[in-house]
Amino acid sequence: MDNLQSTEIKILDAARQVFHQKGFNGARMQEIADLAGINKALLHYYFRNKESLFEKIFNETFGQIALKLNEIFLSEMTLMTKIEIFVNFYINFISKHSYIIQFVINALQDKPDQLREIILKQNLSPGLLLEQVQKQLKDEMGLDIDPLHLYINILGLVIFPVVAKPLIQSIFAIPDDKMGIFLEQRKKIVPTFIANALKGYEKDKSFI
Amino acid sequence: MDNLQSTEIKILDAARQVFHQKGFNGARMQEIADLAGINKALLHYYFRNKESLFEKIFNETFGQIALKLNEIFLSEMTLMTKIEIFVNFYINFISKHSYIIQFVINALQDKPDQLREIILKQNLSPGLLLEQVQKQLKDEMGLDIDPLHLYINILGLVIFPVVAKPLIQSIFAIPDDKMGIFLEQRKKIVPTFIANALKGYEKDKSFI
């Protein structure tokens, strides 16, 4: 087959796919080996055990999510531009990799301590992320708003519909085809919704 | 012990707790039996197998989530009052039962077909839910807004911070004690945010 890729990469590709879809408990080492087109013994030859392989995938995946947030929100653009770009990019990204967020959320719920250590090794800059948005809210819009709440509002509006897709379809009886259109619409609707909300604070500027 | 409760109830209480926290794959029949204070054989005496016990818990849990939505949004109040009440109730509810939403989302992702049948047996009224909010948006605020997007915005703003709590704490380095305060603040912040956003549509009333 594709002997161009090194065995290690073939394993990581397979592991990523299986872990993302089924989580740690649902994943089977045999399935990962099969998908990588190798022997199960070889899997343990490259990665000591399931845990270490899982940690490698988690580290990589979490980084992907967090670093895109940094990249956009620490750049030099107006706040509303950042939000538009972020919403567009993120809806595309997590729609394409539909298991990615749920994987991270579930992993962190399952083994918080073990994974918290891994996360600490990635040098995130949560302080900067918050400070810069807070500054932009003040400078560009004259608002004293808790930046964390704004971040969570943005993330909630973007991530929830993707993560809770089957739940939403069940509660509101939305067929599959309509759901794709719905998510596409949100690329425009969410930035508008946020912009309108922020406009509303301009008169009475208390928000914590 | 508490021999006042029937064995069946003890089993369901234990199963609920274990399934909610660990999902179908993570749950162990032995753990449920232990928590119920009974023998594993007795567990199978009351419930044929793991699947049937799981379905019973899922049915009950999904109903709890969906029916509260119906109860509030099909009542006779102004839209903004509904939203305030809903946000308050829901943040309390899912903070107390912190695994409940994630459980339902994961379950629906794991076995969509099997559970979709169960959901159909509960008589939800998704049509009414959407129509009534659409009507209220028009009558009370003069807005032609897609009610589904509004629902998802509300749910996302409320549910996401609870479901993604460990993810948020990791990305933004929020300590545990500050997280409780943060969620409490959202009971006021979310309705305000939504109200402001809706106000913003009043001028240009195109939103799909």
Place this chain on the structure above:
DNA sequence: TGTAATTTTGACCGTTTGGTTTAATTATAT
């Protein structure tokens, strides 16, 4: 009280799972 039905138990079974071992084979590099 005696006895049939129900409830509960401990021991057991077959399968799956993560992981190891061994021995043999293939590829790589010096």
Place this chain on the structure above:
DNA sequence: ATATAATTAAACCAAACGGTCAAAATTACA
């Protein structure tokens, strides 16, 4: 060429798992 590293197949292991069974304990009831 030859030592070293990569890869395979196959068999195996111990633990964990869902599930079963026959017997014992309890309850219902005549």
